[in-house]
Amino acid sequence: xxxxxHVLVVGASAAGLTTAEALRRKGFGGRLTLxxxxxxAPYDRPPLSKQVLSGxxxxxxxxxxxxxxxxxxxxxxxxxxxxxxxxxxxxxVRTAFGAAVTADAVVVATGLRPRxxxxxxxxxxxxxxxxxxxxxxxxxxxxxxxxxxxxGDGVLGAETAATARSMGPAVYLVGPQPAPMTGxxxxxxxxxxxxxHRRNGxxxxxxxxxxxxxxxxxxxxxxxxxxxxxxxxxxxxxxxGCSPATDWLADSGLVLDDGVVCDxxxxxxxxxxxxxxxxxxxxxGLGRLLxxxxxxxxxxxxxxxxxxxxGEDRPYVPVPYFWTDQYDVKVQVFGLLSAxxxxxxxxxxxAEGRFVVRHEGPRxxxxxxxxxxxxxxxxxxxxxxxxxxxxxxxxxx
Amino acid sequence: MKITVDxxxxxxxxxxxxxxxxxxxxxxxxxxxxxLDAEPAAEHHGLVRESASVCPAAAIHLDEA
Ligand SMILES: Cc1cc2nc3c(=O)[nH]c(=O)nc-3n(C[C@H](O)[C@H](O)[C@H](O)COP(=O)(O)OP(=O)(O)OC[C@H]3O[C@@H](n4cnc5c(N)ncnc54)[C@H](O)[C@@H]3O)c2cc1C
Ligand code: SF4
Numbered sequence: 001x002x003x004x005x006h007v008l009v010v011g012a013s014a015a016g017l018t019t020a021e022a023l024r025r026k027g028f029g030g031r032l033t034l035x036x037x038x039x040x041a042p043y044d045r046p047p048l049s050k051q052v053l054s055g056x057x058x059x060x061x062x063x064x065x066x067x068x069x070x071x072x073x074x075x076x077x078x079x080x081x082x083x084x085x086x087x088x089x090x091x092x093v094r095t096a097f098g099a100a101v102t103a104d105a106v107v108v109a110t111g112l113r114p115r116x117x118x119x120x121x122x123x124x125x126x127x128x129x130x131x132x133x134x135x136x137x138x139x140x141x142x143x144x145x146x147x148x149x150x151x152g153d154g155v156l157g158a159e160t161a162a163t164a165r166s167m168g169p170a171v172y173l174v175g176p177q178p179a180p181m182t183g184x185x186x187x188x189x190x191x192x193x194x195x196x197h198r199r200n201g202x203x204x205x206x207x208x209x210x211x212x213x214x215x216x217x218x219x220x221x222x223x224x225x226x227x228x229x230x231x232x233x234x235x236x237x238x239x240x241g242c243s244p245a246t247d248w249l250a251d252s253g254l255v256l257d258d259g260v261v262c263d264x265x266x267x268x269x270x271x272x273x274x275x276x277x278x279x280x281x282x283x284x285g286l287g288r289l290l291x292x293x294x295x296x297x298x299x300x301x302x303x304x305x306x307x308x309x310x311g312e313d314r315p316y317v318p319v320p321y322f323w324t325d326q327y328d329v330k331v332q333v334f335g336l337l338s339a340x341x342x343x344x345x346x347x348x349x350x351a352e353g354r355f356v357v358r359h360e361g362p363r364x365x366x367x368x369x370x371x372x373x374x375x376x377x378x379x380x381x382x383x384x385x386x387x388x389x390x391x392x393x394x395x396x397x
Numbered sequence: 398m399k400i401t402v403d404x405x406x407x408x409x410x411x412x413x414x415x416x417x418x419x420x421x422x423x424x425x426x427x428x429x430x431x432x433l434d435a436e437p438a439a440e441h442h443g444l445v446r447e448s449a450s451v452c453p454a455a456a457i458h459l460d461e462a
Contacts, residue, residue: 014453018450021450046453061406064455065455296451298453303450321410321412323408323409323410325408330408332410332428372427374411374423374428375411375424375428377428378428381415
């Protein structure tokens with residue numbers, strides 16, 4: 001395949017912008033167009049549930065690049081106009097305002113859309129957290145709130161509960177797992193996280209689902225849980241996961257199955273790539289399809305996609321990584337942990353509130369988790385690289 | 398090339414250290430980036446640009462003048 005003359009990136013956030021930058025850095029001199037649904041200049045999402053929500057940062061601080069750096073990219077930005085259809089064969093995209101853009105290469109970088117709670121639509125006081133507007137709307141409601149219920153015990157729910165608590169109100173964190181983030185951290189660290197939340201005054205409700213939102217006169221008044229308990233609330237946060245933003249691709253001819261399905265080089269079709277939270281690609285080291293919802297993947301996969309567009313022709317085989325900041329604790333996870341893997345403390349001491357845990361699977365170490373020990377955690381990452389990058393032997397094709 | 402880092406934005410991911418260990422390190426206690434060489438030799442420039450681009454906090458700024 002020859003190097004394209006015009007690259008169109010749909011989705012102008014972490015993954016899309018980094019793809020564009022990496023293309024230029026790798027010497028792409030052709031035409032570059034970025035199409036984005038949001039009006040704002042590209043910004044970063046991790047600070048939204050942390051510094052932007054707490055008010056420690058002005059929202060502009062979360063911008064990914066300065067205006068000068070965006071200018072230097074020599075790209076055409078079409079912002080505030082979402083793509084509504086792709087013809088993958090012709091590599092042509094249509095927008096909500098009726099523009100049509102045809103390119104030699106199309107990169108899908110449209111990320112995720114938060115799931116809503118049943119009955120949430122139109123109800124005052126119920127919030128999701130995905131965009132800067134979401135974060136600011138939640139912040140303004142939290143400032144006057146007495147009681148907050150966060151529904152969802154994954155990373156976003158746990159982080160939002162921590163930040164909300166630091167702003168004053170009483171906070172409940174509700175979810176189906178035995179402890180928040182058990183699926184992502186494993187039982188040992190998740191137990192420490194539960195303690196951390198309790199010590200900071202968050203009330204946990206574990207092993208329960210939301211049964212219904214309670215409301216009066218169009219405003220939320222609380223929640224009822226699956227065990228029958230009712231919790232009053234002025235503010236409810238829906239942190240029950242996200243779905244890939246692929247509705248606009250329904251008639252594109254691309255394979256959609258929990259994301260845009262791609263090969264090992266993140267190609268979804270001839271001349272079409274997917275990158276970031278929306279991409280479900282074949283991870284050669286693991287021998288299966290994988291979709292990651294984390295910040296580091298957005299940039300690393302962007303480099304891989306830009307490289308492939310420029311003809312580097314290498315599979316994308318990253319070691320997954322994410323971090324979360326809650327209260328004064330930074331948790332970092334390299335690899336994919338599971339409840340079945342055996343966890344062993346390899347540095348520090350949980351009793352002292354700083355430690356590194358290694359998770360062992362049947363074929364050797366699969367993950368490293370650090371609790372307030374960033375440097376040591378990174379050093380232990382070396383022990384799991386093989387698991388993700390060495391080709392699978394005897395694996396089914 | 399002149400490098401500056403924004404310690405307040407840095408989230409201690411250490412991606413920069415993985416890519417360019419001769420230019421970046423991390424503090425022991427909190428993982429925040431430590432700039433070992435603010436004006437690295439030309440042979441490191443490629444990896445430094447990659448670090449800046451991969452940094453998940455957009456905390457590494459390059460002045461290429
Ligand atoms: C509140 C919050 C906190 C987070 N904290 C962490 C963290 O601590 N650590 C971590 O590793 N990760 C974190 N993440 C995850 C991380 O931010 C994401 O992995 C990252 O943003 C993915 O980037 P992306 O570019 O793939 O997708 P997105 O950032 O979702 O960007 C997709 C863009 O595409 C646009 N778009 C969607 N549909 C269309 C369309 N039809 N046409 C045009 N444009 C469209 C969207 O408006 C959006 O701007 C957090 C996420 C959130 C929301
Ligand atoms: S990659 Fe960025 S966020 Fe990570 S340690 Fe380096 S400067 Fe900090």
